[in-house]
Amino acid sequence: LLRSLCTSDINNMVTPPSSSIEYCGDIHATKAINPSQWSQKYNAEASISKARVILIYGSWNRVTPTNCRDDYDVPRWVALVKDALSTRNDAPSDVECMAFSVKADADEESLDICADGEAAGGLGAPSSLPALLFLRLPASTTSDGEGNSSREVRLEHVRTNGSALEAYLTRSDDDVPSTDSRKNLVVSSVAEAWSRLFDSKGRLLPPQSKIGRAITAINNRKDDGPATRLFIAGDRSQVGKSSICLGLLGALLNSGRYAPADLAYIKPATQCEQTQLVEEFCKHKGITSCVPVGPIVYFKGFTRAFLKGEVGETSEQLLQKASDAVDKLARNKKVVIIDGVGYPAVGSITGTDNASVAKACGRSVNLTSSAGTARSPTPVLLIGKSGVGDAVDSFNINATYFDHSNVPVIGAIFNKLSLDGFYSLPKCKEAVEMYFDKFQPDRTAFGFIPEIPSLKNAREDLAADLSEKDQLNQALETAELFVEEFSRHVNVERVVNAAKQATAKYIAEQTLQSSSTTSESKRSFAEIENSLNDLPKSKHPRPATTPEYKNISSINGNGFSLTREQIEGMASVAGAAGG
16 A cells, blocks of 8 residues: 555656756657657656656747757756756756757648647647747546546646747847846746646646646647637727738738638728728739628718617627628638727727627637537737837727727737837837736737838828829739738737637637536526626617607617618718718
8 A cells, every 4th residue: 555655646746867857859749749659759658757848939939949058068948947947945956857849830730739729739839939838747547438548738838928038048148137137037937837837846736727638649630720810909090900901911921821712801890981902902912701891880870870779780780790791701711800990999889899899700619518609709919009108008908998808919019110219119129028028928019010101101192193003003012012011020920829829728718617617507508608708798788769769660679770871861961070
């Protein structure tokens, strides 16, 4: 009995080795998540019991596994982990750990594994690379009740922004003083991640969250998943949302990873029905899945007509139209760009603000076999203004609006920055990235776009004496220049991966929540769907039915309805300027 107890305890401990961390080189992502391959290289079951620290990096990073060495016999990132573990007073004197590196974009399969969340069988890499994570396989196995057993991998991410990690790892020898704060930040994050995985005796701790997954055969992974949906919102009107949508589409095409048939663009709610450059760009590039004017149009007089009940549709019905339009567009696509309208609260008076539209246009997912389907809100990328304090403050207040509705915000792209002066792009970039590193580690400043003189007011500056066709060609040339500049400042794959990861995380969390509540209380699907939000569900206004209008015919019992022409006509006579 004593031997059995001792053996059980040892199997869940990290055995003290002769050397703290062994660097084992670069491996493919499939090997990183497949325990059956862990012992193949060393031909020893003992290697399975070791902890693993993994560096995930991309081809766009300046840091690579081996090019950043100091006077150590291991890469700088491995030395950093060793230093971090040595700072823990409660850590074992020696920790048996194997270090690997994984190139996220080595191929499509690797990219999918790194981007997918843990619940989807991936590594759940953050949007900002490089990234570090610890991984450990318990000695015990779990059974699915049908004779199949598997081991649940424990995985803990180091919670630090990739740009801070990369800045430290690629520092120059004469930059030591300025990197002390960066190193302290990263070191403390590494040590904190380790403490979430092991106790002071090196024994594996249970996960803080029950969101885990039993890894099965890697062959069970699906190559073609649902489209990644990304909602583009602005911190104000005219900040350049549609231009950023154009830049994203163009950069995705230029990456070589996407064909025009893989992409889609839609603006489900709009105040403007005039032809926009992004629409012409889609036509020019062969992106046929383009809906520049969606089902929700804030035409002249719309708001007051809605409040009086003259539109004949509820908030829920309008949102359902937007939802159906995006679902139809997303079929057989890889990425769907959803363009917002104005600033986040635009449309709130009719219950169709940007947060509500982002929720309605998310993926439909099955929570449990008995619960049916629900919506995973579309991750939001905020487009911000130039500057530092004002830019960050605006980001925070607008991100909070989405947070209140439980809609994830993955980060921001800051647009129209000056190229010189006190508020130049390099100076603002340094300060804003420092803020995200310290205070928004789960979000990313994905890029800073300069205000390019030759592109500023390009549409307004088109020569009046040119034919309509020549003006269009000139505008498209301008768009190509913008895409080229956009690609220099934004890594679009990081943006897509962040959206994919945010969706996977939300689905995993809600699936777990739905599963546990269903087993406990057997609630109805409607109750489960309403419980998806941690915060109370917003109450959208409904069209009013007032006594003086009772003689007008009703639509679906919600009130009377006027045509758009009637509403706009009355609004124009009354002096309305817009919706």
